[in-house]
Amino acid sequence: MKKLLKLLGCSRSRSKKLSSANEEKTTEIPQDTHNKKIENSFNSENENENGNNNKKRIKNINSENDFQKQDSIENISIDKKEIFNEINGFNINENIDLDELLISNESPLICPYEKKTIKFTKRGLINLFDELLKLDGWKNYWNKDNCTIDIRDKGSPINSEFYLIKTLYIIKKSELKYNKSIDNILKFIFGKDIRIKWDSSLKNVELIEGEELKNYVVDTWAKSPIYLVSERDGVEKRFIFKYNNIIYCFGTPVPDDYFPEKKNVVRIINYMNFLKLYEDDENIYFYNMNQADFKMAIPQFLMNVTLPMTTKNWYNSLKKACNSYQIIGNHIEKIESKNSDLNEQFDFVDDKNDKNNENFVKEENVKSDDENNQGINKINNEEIKNENLKNESNKNNENENEDNKKEEIKNENNEKENQNDKKEEEKKDDEFNFDDINIEEVEEEDVKKE
Numbered sequence: 097m098k099k100l101l102k103l104l105g106c107s108r109s110r111s112k113k114l115s116s117a118n119e120e121k122t123t124e125i126p127q128d129t130h131n132k133k134i135e136n137s138f139n140s141e142n143e144n145e146n147g148n149n150n151k152k153r154i155k156n157i158n159s160e161n162d163f164q165k166q167d168s169i170e171n172i173s174i175d176k177k178e179i180f181n182e183i184n185g186f187n188i189n190e191n192i193d194l195d196e197l198l199i200s201n202e203s204p205l206i207c208p209y210e211k212k213t214i215k216f217t218k219r220g221l222i223n224l225f226d227e228l229l230k231l232d233g234w235k236n237y238w239n240k241d242n243c244t245i246d247i248r249d250k251g252s253p254i255n256s257e258f259y260l261i262k263t264l265y266i267i268k269k270s271e272l273k274y275n276k277s278i279d280n281i282l283k284f285i286f287g288k289d290i291r292i293k294w295d296s297s298l299k300n301v302e303l304i305e306g307e308e309l310k311n312y313v314v315d316t317w318a319k320s321p322i323y324l325v326s327e328r329d330g331v332e333k334r335f336i337f338k339y340n341n342i343i344y345c346f347g348t349p350v351p352d353d354y355f356p357e358k359k360n361v362v363r364i365i366n367y368m369n370f371l372k373l374y375e376d377d378e379n380i381y382f383y384n385m386n387q388a389d390f391k392m393a394i395p396q397f398l399m400n401v402t403l404p405m406t407t408k409n410w411y412n413s414l415k416k417a418c419n420s421y422q423i424i425g426n427h428i429e430k431i432e433s434k435n436s437d438l439n440e441q442f443d444f445v446d447d448k449n450d451k452n453n454e455n456f457v458k459e460e461n462v463k464s465d466d467e468n469n470q471g472i473n474k475i476n477n478e479e480i481k482n483e484n485l486k487n488e489s490n491k492n493n494e495n496e497n498e499d500n501k502k503e504e505i506k507n508e509n510n511e512k513e514n515q516n517d518k519k520e521e522e523k524k525d526d527e528f529n530f531d532d533i534n535i536e537e538v539e540e541e542d543v544k545k546e
Contacts, residue, residue, distance in 0.1 A: 177189075178196055178197055178200075180197075180199075180200040180203075181306075183305065184199075184203060184204070184205055184305045184306060184313065185199050185200035185202060185203025185204070185205060185206075186198070186199055186200075186203075186305075186306050186307075186311040186312075187199060187200075187311065192218065192337070193218075194217065194218045194219040194339075195217050195218075195219055196217060196218075197216055197217055198216045198217060198218070198221075198311055198335050198337075199216045199311065199333070199335075204351070204354060205313065205333045205350050205351075205354065207348070207349060207350070207351055209254070210254075210348060213253055213254050214254070214348070216335070218337055218339060218344075221335065221344060221346050222339065222344060224346075224370075225344070225370055225372060225385070227253075228252060228260070228262075228370075228385055229262075231248060231252070231260075233248050233249065233250050234246045234247070234248050234262065235247055235248070235249070237403070238403070238404045240404075241408060242265065242266040242267070242268075243263070243264070243265050243266075243404065243407060243408060243411075244263070244264045244265075245261065245262070245263050245403060245404065245407065246261075246262040246263075247259050247260070247261055247262070248260040248261075248262070251387060252367070252368060252387055254367050254368055254387070255367045255368075255387060257389075258367065258387055258388065258389055259387065260368070260385065260386075260387045261385070261386050261387070261403075262383075262384070262385050263382070263383075263384045263385075263386075263407060264381065264382070264383050264384075265381075265382040265384075265407065265411050266379050266380070266381055266382075267379065267380045267382070267411065267414075267415060268378065268379055268380075269375075269377075269378055269379065269380060270378075271415055272380075272415065272418050272419060273418075273419045274418060274419060274422060274431070275418040275419075275421075275422070275423065276380075276418075277375075278343055278373050278374065278375050278380060279343075280418075280423055281373065281380065281414075281418065282309065282336070282343055282345075282373060283309070283423055283426070284414060284417055284418060284421075284423075284428075285345075285371075285414070286308075286309055286334070286336065286345065287308070287309070287426055287428075288301040288302070288303050288308065288314065289301075289426060289427055289428075290421075290423070290426070290427065290428045293417075293421070293428055294413065294414075294416075294417035294420075294421065294428075295410075295413065295417075296319075296413070297318055297319055297321075297410075298316065298317065298318055298319065299317045299318065299319045299327065300315075300317040301314065301315070301316055301317070302314065302315040302317070304331070304355060306333075308426070309336050310335075310336060310337075311333075311334070311335050311336075312333070312334055313331065313332070313333050313334075313350060313355075314331070314332065314334060315329055315330070315331045315355065316329060316330050316331075316332075317329040317358075317361070325392070326360060326361065326362045327360070327361045327362070328361065328362045328363070328364050328390065328391070329358060329361050329362075329363060329364070330349070330363070330364045330365070330366050330388075331349065331350050331354070331355045331363070332347040332348060332349050332350065332366050332369060333347065333348060333349075333350055334346065334347045334369075335347075341374065341375075342372060342373070342374045343371075343372075343373040343374070344370075344371070344372055344373075345369075345370070345371040345373070346368075346369070346370050346371075347366055347368075347369035347370070348366070348367065348368060348369075349365050349366055349367065362391045362392075363391070364388055364389060364390050364391055365388060365389040365391075366386070366387075366388045367387045367388060367389070368385060368386065368387040368388075369386055369388070370384065370385040370386070371383070371384050372384075382411070419431075
């Protein structure tokens, strides 16, 4: 019993000491916070330890941020401040960094499979384009007329069922009179009011949500290419941005139930519609990758004929539009033919980078007027000479025609006379034969009678 009491006494004394120590700690902390001297001394005593701890924390935060950059897009860095539209989830920041999300992960516009295959950041989309270029299995299909077409039968990491088509088309700037910058050409391709005006293959382009030429949803309605083929449309979300003087345009589909289908119109699925648009001093380059389900079986021989032809025709239409329209805001207006010469002069001045544009144009106009007057006189004299020569040649031709007609008439008369002579001779021969036959018949009858 004594031993047990001793043990219990020891345990009680230990518990009292621990509780008193805890009470001392709890009472010491609030006293230090209210006393500036104690607080300063506490900070000075523990300055080295806190400094080391802060360094460790900074390292841990940096390592976590680095991990988040390398990890999936669902992990958002704490330092980034993304502002998303509540309806569609588009990022509405004015200047979006390379690693900021262009669209929220919770957006109703993202298809379920895209969360695992696509990083919707500028860096993620640029890397995706480069990764697609490095894929194996590309087969060259067409290489002619500044157009190269490659096809990958295995598709892409996004979808392996349908062909992935890669196209590089080059337009020379010398072929363009106006709208030679990629910024203007971007508006010709993706501006909804501009595109519908020059692209005869489209029936309508409707902006559904978002801001045009940035992050937005669009419905593109195409006409029927041939008889017995239904019209088609495609709804996709697009992300357009510029990085290192290169314009990237990336489009993917929206979920099926997001936008209602039209009657008698087939809804296609654009799994990927990727354009890389850039330029140098001489050329403009259109690097496009497309993968789509057109909801129809396309035979190989039909693709062999239609794909190069439709590609070249579309870019030719784009060139004509750039040479025929001028951009005013988000719209285009037809360039009048009267102003074409004047516009060419201004383009020439811009290319030469002349500082005194107005004086230069005036001098050129005066020179051109004198040259035009001299040229007009020369042309008039040449036209008079040509008319005289034409008249003389016409007279000679008329005389020759008359002589030919006379000869033809003579020949016809001679032929007629010859034919008449032949007919008379034939008649004489027939009469002679008839007389001979009658004499023979008379002689035979006389013989019979005898």
